[in-house]
Amino acid sequence: xxxxDFWGRIVFILEEYGSSFLxxxxxxxxxxxxSTAIGCIIGFAVGIVQTIPCDKEENPVKWGLxxxxxFILTAYVEIFRGTPMMVQAMFIYxxxxxxxxxxxxxxxxxxxxxxxxTGAYMAETVRGGILSIDPGQTEGAMAIGMxxxxxxxxxxxxxxxxNIMPQIGNNLIINxxxxxxxxxxxxxxxxxxxxxxAGAYYTYFEAFSIAMVFxxxxxxxxxxxxxxxxxxxxxxDNYELVQTDALVLGEGMHRYNxxxxxxxxxxxxxxxxxxxxxxxxxxxx
Amino acid sequence: xxxxxxxxxxxxxxxxxxxxxxxxxxxxxxxxxxxIIGASGSGKSTLLRCINLLEKPSGxxxxxxxxxxxxxxxxxxxxxAKVGMCFQSFNLxxxxxxxxxxxxxxxxxxxxxxxxAEEKALFYLKKVGMDPYIKAKPRQLSGGQKQRVxxxxxxxxxxxxLLFDEPTSALDPQMVGEVLSVMRQLAxxxxxxxxxxxxxxxxxxxxxxxxxxxxxxxxxxxSPEKIFEHPENERTAEFLKRFNER
Numbered sequence: 001x002x003x004x005d006f007w008g009r010i011v012f013i014l015e016e017y018g019s020s021f022l023x024x025x026x027x028x029x030x031x032x033x034x035s036t037a038i039g040c041i042i043g044f045a046v047g048i049v050q051t052i053p054c055d056k057e058e059n060p061v062k063w064g065l066x067x068x069x070x071f072i073l074t075a076y077v078e079i080f081r082g083t084p085m086m087v088q089a090m091f092i093y094x095x096x097x098x099x100x101x102x103x104x105x106x107x108x109x110x111x112x113x114x115x116x117x118t119g120a121y122m123a124e125t126v127r128g129g130i131l132s133i134d135p136g137q138t139e140g141a142m143a144i145g146m147x148x149x150x151x152x153x154x155x156x157x158x159x160x161x162x163n164i165m166p167q168i169g170n171n172l173i174i175n176x177x178x179x180x181x182x183x184x185x186x187x188x189x190x191x192x193x194x195x196x197x198a199g200a201y202y203t204y205f206e207a208f209s210i211a212m213v214f215x216x217x218x219x220x221x222x223x224x225x226x227x228x229x230x231x232x233x234x235x236x237d238n239y240e241l242v243q244t245d246a247l248v249l250g251e252g253m254h255r256y257n258x259x260x261x262x263x264x265x266x267x268x269x270x271x272x273x274x275x276x277x278x279x280x281x282x283x284x285x
Numbered sequence: 286x287x288x289x290x291x292x293x294x295x296x297x298x299x300x301x302x303x304x305x306x307x308x309x310x311x312x313x314x315x316x317x318x319x320x321i322i323g324a325s326g327s328g329k330s331t332l333l334r335c336i337n338l339l340e341k342p343s344g345x346x347x348x349x350x351x352x353x354x355x356x357x358x359x360x361x362x363x364x365x366a367k368v369g370m371c372f373q374s375f376n377l378x379x380x381x382x383x384x385x386x387x388x389x390x391x392x393x394x395x396x397x398x399x400x401x402a403e404e405k406a407l408f409y410l411k412k413v414g415m416d417p418y419i420k421a422k423p424r425q426l427s428g429g430q431k432q433r434v435x436x437x438x439x440x441x442x443x444x445x446x447l448l449f450d451e452p453t454s455a456l457d458p459q460m461v462g463e464v465l466s467v468m469r470q471l472a473x474x475x476x477x478x479x480x481x482x483x484x485x486x487x488x489x490x491x492x493x494x495x496x497x498x499x500x501x502x503x504x505x506x507x508s509p510e511k512i513f514e515h516p517e518n519e520r521t522a523e524f525l526k527r528f529n530e531r
Contacts, residue, residue, distance in 0.1 A: 139339055140376030140435075144390035144442055145366030154389055158380040239382075239421040 002201050009206045017197045024193030025214055031182070031189065032175040035114035039175075040168060042115065043122020046073050048152060050123070051130045073123070080120035086181040089113050093185040110187045114179065118171050125167045129160035162233050169226035173219045190214060288315035290446055290477060291336060291368075295345035298331055305331045307501040308345070313446065313479060318472045320480045320488040320509075323498035324524065329481040330373075332498070333450050336479065337370050366394050369439030373451040375431040377423040383410065383434050384419035387441045395442065402441070409437040413467045429460030433467055440471075447471070449480040485528050489513045497521045 003009050014021070050070060056063045080088070093109045096102045104112070133156050141151040180191035190211055198207035291313040298306040305328045313319055321329045334340040336347060338354060338361045346353045354364055378386050387406035391397040397405075410416045413433040423431055432452055439447055449468065453461040465487050472478060472491040482488055488495060488509065495512040497505045497520075505518040516522040 134376075136372065136374050136376040137378060139372065140378065142339065142362075143337060143365055143370040143372070143376075144438065145362045145364075145394040146390070147362045150393050154393060155378050155380065162380070235422065239418070239425055241417045242419050 002203070006206065009203055010210065013197060013201075013203060013206055013210060017193075020193050020197060021190070021210065021214065024188060024190035025218065027187065028176060028179050028189040028191075029218060031110050031114055031179045031187070032172060035111055036118055036168070036172045036175050038111070038115035039118020039122050039171065042119025043126045044157070046077065046119065046123035047126025047130060048157075049073060050127050052148065077120045077123050080117055081124075084181075085113060085117050085178060086184055088117070089182060089185050106185060106187055109185060110179070110182050113182070114175055118175060121171060122168075125164050125171075126160065129164040129167075130156055132163055133159050162230075165226065165230045165233065169223055172222050172226070176218050176222065177215060289313070290315055290350060291479075292348040292351075293332075293336065293345070294348070296332070296335060296342055296347065297344035298328075298335055298340060299343045305501055306335070306342075309498075309501070309503055311496060311503060311506065313477065315445075315477055316475050317494055318476075318478045318480070318492045319494045319496060320482055320492040321496045321498055322482065322485065322488055322512075322524075323504075327498045328501040329498050330450050333370075333448050333479060333481050337365060337368055337448055339370075362394070366390070366442055367444055368446045368448065369442055369444035370448040370450065371432065371435050371439055371452050373454050375423070375428070375435045375455075377431055377435055377438070379423050381422075382419065383415060383421050383423075383426075386423070386434060387438045390438065390442045405443075406437070406441050409440040410434070412440070412470070413437045414463075427460060428456045429463045432456065432460075432464045436464075436467055436471075446477045446479065449478065449482070451481050451483065453482070453484060485513075485525070497524065499524070 003012055049066075050073060052066060054063045054066050089109070092113055093104070093106070096104065137155050137159065138151055141155045146154065179187070179189045182189055183192035183195070186192070194207050194211040198204045289312060293309055293311050296306055296309040297304065309328070309332060311319075321332065323329050331340060335342045342355055346355060348354070349364060349368070352359065354361070378389065381389060384403065384406055387410060388399070388402045391402040391405060392399055407416060407419070410419060413436050415430060415433050415437060418426065418430065418434075423434070426434065436447075436452075452468070453464050456464065461484070465484060468478070468480070469487070469491050480488070480492070490509075492509050495506065495509050496503055497512060497516075497518070499520050505512060505516060505521045511517075512521060513525065516525060
């Protein structure tokens with residue numbers, strides 16, 4: 001029988017439907033993580049194409065072709081950013097099934113819809129990330145003979161990726177929450193599961209309290225993991241000096257000891273170094 | 286001439302309606318250390334950037350070993366691999382450590398094996414005195430150190446010509462010395478260099494050829510003795526006089 005107090009009911013629901021919740025969480029996370037990853041790939045591809053430089057006079061054919069592709073990509077970005085994901089889900093899942101007789105299956109539809117939405121947002125983010133990198137980086141890469149593709153892969157994109165990591169994290173969190181709209185096409189993610197459970201004993205408050213906590217835990221853990229990833233990408237704040245000449249490391253740390261022969265020879269070496277240094281200084285004047 | 290590397294003839298460059306280079310002619314032979322001096326806005330940097338094709342010349346031509354670099358079928362990437370460049374703002378790759386900065390060109394562009402590239406990178410980093418810092422990232426270095434790494438990065442490509450675009454202008458006076466002495470060493474070793482600089486003492490000291498530019502044209506060129514001691518052109522004399530007064 002259903003307990004009468006709040007905590008009792010929470011425990012009761014968890015005992016009864018714990019595995020359903022877990023399956024819902026799994027579905028939500030799977031769709032969110034995979035779709036964010038695919039969306040990032042789409043976003044990078046679109047963002048890179050959008051930033052290909054091309055001279056109209058130098059290469060008119062390439063320019064024309066690029067303009068057409070860029071137009072199509074811009075249309076994609078604007079349309080998918082400009083319409084609600086829930087409407088897109090209905091349109092793609094039911095709409096295509098009715099008119100074109102394409103039955104793409106619930107999972108395919110779920111991944112497709114969330115990925116392509118994330119891709120539309122990421123495209124603009126990536127474009128911004130690429131534009132934010134100092135043009136000097138591109139010039140530096142060009143000056144050692146890299147072509148556009150090599151420059152992008154080796155120099156620009158790693159830096160752009162670092163800069164847009166917070167935005168990727170944003171997208172992942174938004175996706176974790178927004179998979180709930182997929183309930184309209186019957187995907188058994190956390191929201192749909194919770195709705196079912198709440199309806200069974202009419203415990204909307206308790207069931208959705210649990211769902212809220214689960215959603216929060218998922219997003220919070222993801223945002224922490226991404227923070228760790230970010231600092232991993234930054235690398236250590238300190239660096240080691242790789243020095244075969246131990247003197248340089250210990251410079252200013254030695255106490256002069258006349259009995260120690262090593263130190264005195266080192267002292268000569270240091271004087272010599274100091275002499276060179278002064279000479280160098282003078283040259284620069 | 287056999288050992289002619291770069292020949293610039295009737296070079297022009299427009300930015301919109303603004304003509305920055307008006308009919309520039311000059312030659313660089315193997316082993317030459319050419320310094321380009323002149324007031325800001327006289328087109329020195331633009332000339333250098335045109336030579337490296339970072340700017341597209343609007344007219345005239347630039348010959349590299351007798352081949353026009355703006356011609357059809359000329360690969361600007363492999364050309365740039367042979368003509369190195371150091372910038373005023375260093376432009377080191379921020380996502381790489383010092384050694385990676387010096388290795389990425391040889392590995393990705395020249396397709397050298399990694400071990401060989403690393404050895405070369407270390408050799409040139411040692412030459413500029415930056416070998417202790419191979420694990421550092423550019424953001425952890427001072428300006429002078431960054432510029433020395435940038436020089437090592439350009440050297441690691443083993444270029445035929447090295448271009449310097451005001452390599453010391455962004456540095457404070459204490460750091461200028463360390464960069465100039467590295468460049469002086471390179472000049473002694475016979476590397477062909479074209480240097481845009483405001484360091485007159487350095488220009489006089491290291492160059493074999495000095496070019497004075499004003500308003501997009503070469504006013505006067507010749508040996509450092511001629512330019513600095515006996516300038517024929519009034520404007521050159523005026524420019525150098527102002528410099529000496531400072």
